[in-house]
Amino acid sequence: MGHIPVMLDHVVEHLAPKAGEVFLDGTFGGGGYSRRILESAKCHVIGVDRDPDAETRSAPLKSDYPDRFSFAGGRFGELDEVARACGHEQLDGVVVDLGVSSFQLDEADRGFSFMRDGPLDMRMSQSGPSAADLVNSAPEAVLANIIFQLGEERDSRRIARRIVETRKAEAFTTTLQLAEAIEKAVGGRRGKKTHPATKSFQALRMFVNEELVELANALEAAERALKPGGRLVVVTFHSLEDRMVKAFMAERSGKTEGGSRFMPVVQSEGPAATFEKIRRVTAPDVAEIEANARARSSRLRSAVRTEAPVWDADTDLSVDLPSLSEVCR
Structure with a gap:
């Protein structure tokens, strides 16, 4: 089966594309988000994915929107650097979908799923x-x-x-x-x-795939890359990921809802808020879940970048685990 983008209408609603704006799709996959953004306004989209196979899947968009779409191989945790390499110092919107794409799950050789016997791989890159x-x-x-x-x-x-x-x-x-x-x-x-x-x-x-590390890096990279008024949209599929995004947006908007194991309570004398939360978490409706079972655990959170300067100190969003390189020496 092909990949079905989760909460596609909600993602585009929160991004609110306008003509002339620049967006970065940090998890290109099959290009579902990128295509809908390009269809919504005469804007530019940078599709990013660390899976080498994704560039091949980007060919139709390159053909349909040669002047408005570009693909870059890389990690979304480095999205600010990727954007600069593509000639864009600042962005109007960033979207990341943290789920594994159907292309990866459905290919036995990639080793992501126990439903199909294949090499025990699981590497996105x-x-x-x-x-x-x-x-x-x-x-x-x-x-x-x-x-x-x-x-x-x-x-x-x-x-x-x-x-x-x-x-x-x-x-x-x-x-x-x-x-x-x-x-x-x-x-x-x-x-x-x-x-x-x-x-x-x-x-x-x-x-x-160091997914929680990548997420933490991506949130801070988005803070650096988004211009004032820029929109950040994150779709999660795991409770840990959702709690990280919630905590980051709460802290950076000055509306921390109590401490967590990812983030301490923010003091009132801290730095100026770099984001304004748009609304509470968005979940898929019943019709979407019936049409796409993989959407059932998804959650969407979004925020808008303010004019405040980027925070000097990075926030520790990590869990208490060794790195992959430490374990697999």
């Missing part, structure tokens, strides 16, 4: 340590912590123990091997609606 490297080398305690924190999996210790025991006899190389080991660790499906490996696969994917 198709470079660096893979999920196989992680599960075959990480200490049991580290694996358990990754699965617990990023997957919010209560059986993380049992799963990590089973992985370590299994890899002693044979290294993990495929998605099916790992899914079967996880299923055995938790005692099978036992009538569960979702596969027992769902949360663990999510956690490993997020760790391999």
Whole structure:
């Protein structure tokens, strides 16, 4: 199946494109957001994606909008640098969709899904340590912590123990091997609606791709890149991601709603607010969820850049986990 952009109408409504403006689609995927933005106004869009395959998928947009669309390979955590490299010092809008694209999920060779047996890969950039490297080398305690924190999996210790025991006899190389080991660790499906490996696969994917680090970097890069009045729109699919975005926007708008493990309570004498929150979180409606089951956990948050200067100190949005390079040396 092709990739279906989540909350497409809401995204464009919050971005509110106007003629002559410049937007950056930080997670190009199949180009659904980029195309709708280009159709909405005579503006320019920079499509960014770290997946090398995305550039091939951008060809139709390059053909349809040769003067208004450009593609750049790279990480959305470096979106300000990518925009400058494309000749734009400031942007009128930024959108990032943090879900895995259907192109990645539906291709067995990419190793993102246990629904199709394939190499245990999960790398969005198709470079660096893979999920196989992680599960075959990480200490049991580290694996358990990754699965617990990023997957919010209560059986993380049992799963990590089973992985370590299994890899002693044979290294993990495929998605099916790992899914079967996880299923055995938790005692099978036992009538569960979702596969027992769902949360663990999510956690490993997020760790391999350093997704929370990328998100933290992207939020601060957007603060640097957006001009006054510029719109930031973030679509999340995971509670940790949503809490990070909520905390960042609350802090930067001077409306922190209490502390969290990602961010301390902001004192009233802090820097001037760099964002103004547009509205509360937006969720997909029933019709969209029925048409696209992958939209069910999505949440959209947005904010508008003020004229205040960028904050000098970066905010620590990280979770208490080692880096991928530390684990897979």
